[in-house]
Amino acid sequence: MRLTEILKLVRLNLSQNKSKVILTSTGILVGAATIMLVIAIGTGGKEEVAEQFQNLNAGAIDISYEYEGNSGFGGGMSGGGMPGGGGGMPSGGAAPSMPSGGGMPSMPSGGAMPSMPSGDFGGFGGFPGMDGFGQQNTEQIILSTDETGALEEGVEGLSAVTISYTSRADAQGGELEEAQSYTVAGVKENYAKISNLTMEIGEFFTEENDEYKERTCVLGYDVAQEMFGSALAAYDESVYIDNRPYVVNGVLSQMGTVASGISPDEAIFIPYETGIKYITGKDVSPTITLVAEKVDEVESVMEQAKDVLAQLWPNAVFTMSDAGSKMEAASASNETLTLLLAAMAIIVFIVGGIGIMNVLFVSVRERTNEIGILKAIGCSKKDILLEFLMEAACISFIGSVLGVLLALGITPVIEQLSVRVELSVWGGVLSLLFGSLTGTIFGFYPAWKASRLIPVEALNQE
């Protein structure tokens, strides 16, 4: 039998059972819609991650220091634990707290040896067990250009080093009626390059601006919009931060959301030293950003940086995080979500497929007599198998098409739930393919059953 003729029969049979076709294909419909959305949400998630990290240099390593204060239990412990600091460190005014060392359970004799020179005592600080206590960051370390300089010299494979901090300050300018609180970022002149920031208009500030603590600033795109209505209008105007005027040197292009650090669209960038002088004072906790020349050298750069900092601050622990592993973590969680959704889609498909199988079984039973007639007039097993299989394929194809349409329909709803959905052609094609395939696979058994009917028996069944 010709394929076109079999298809004609399939069309004939399906067109006479429209409601059955629609109901049967519902399972596949839901499955196809699910898989389409899974792909769309997966792609959306991936793109979101990619976008968050697009401003982040893959070789970037952030170093920061968290000061935990000289308080409570930790303070008491480290008082004993860091007498070495007392030997040479500027912050080593820990001597008065020395007696509290006696409180350490592992060193009962500590209290009994108050006369011991602190330098010797510091030798104990080198015990591994002691080190753990020593890691309480009680020293007030403010990272500065001293550290960046040391890192620049002591670490190999660096392409750039920069230091930055953020703070909040009231700013006013342009059409704003009253001052609002903004994120103010004190950065070095190379920050823009390292963070892949691009200028909408004007220039980023220069080393001289920083050196002379000039009151100049670069506005994030959204800030410029808010204050002046546009980047162009903001350019060369003045913005008042903490009531001091700053010249707008330039406006950044719209950068979108970022994974971590400063969100550039909503920040005002000022030269590092300027900020320290006028806004924050000395008491800031800056972040040093190292950029490795090659992404695969990030590990070694981190190790070297640790060594350099350990030489400067032997008892402090610095928080280091590299962009690569952040990116990996974000992608991994996105992949997990996609996998979960995909598993759901598969379950839906199985349920839909079983639905098709069920209906086809009923259909084979209903049409036993027809199958008998076809066999009597010489239809081969293959033709009958093909006809039923193609009916299954058509039903599931119709379901898949409706599913894809449904997915297109609910996409705006999902987007309302602020889930990023990226519809794609190949997602649609894949769900059509998957849907049709599922129905066909599950349709195979009933079709095979139909093809195996014995003509005499099939004919006699009423």
Next chain:
Amino acid sequence: MSAESEKKEIVTTEIIKMENINKGYRLGEEMVPVLRDVCFSVEKGEFVAILGPSGSGKTTLMNIIGCMDVADSGSYFLNGEAIHEMPQDRLNEIRNREIGFIFQNYQLIPTYNILQNIIMPLVVRGMTSREAEEICMPFIELLGISHRLNHKPNELSGGQKQRVSIARALAGQPAILLADEPTGALDSSSGKDVLNLFEKINAMGNTIVMITHDLNVAQRAKRIVHMIDGRLSSG
């Protein structure tokens, strides 16, 4: 070589040649014989009636003649082909080419229209609908159903349905027309119509084997064979 020439002889003289056909059904532990050593031959152009009461095994014989069932033993040549030696998978081809079925209850496919029902044997053979329609037109006109082609079977009367099924049987231009109680479901005037048609078709050179339990129907055939308890006797 001699065997082959013998076969050729069969082709020229006998459409059906059955020898010592046996067929039984298993009923629990026992084998119940249905056909016992049946020998049956039909010459080309004959109109034969197989007459017998129900339960005599005539339906089983018809199924074997129609290649829908196979005998347990014996030989069966249909239009020169050794059906008893043929793998069952190929029987559908034989049915399609050599046999035109006419059933008591018409056996039309309810979802197809009349035309689609009639052309089916040719479509199954691998023709396009259009080719098949062309070939079938003379038969459709012969049977006077050309005005009904777009109707569904259930819109037709019994007599008309049987005409459709005769048209379908003729469509494939088979070696034999095999009719199983063709008038069984019809009123007497429609039944007479069908039998008149059979005579007409037979006169055109078609071989007809008709199975019936009704002597009056059987008498319209040129030859009658009786089936009693699985045995065949001419008379």
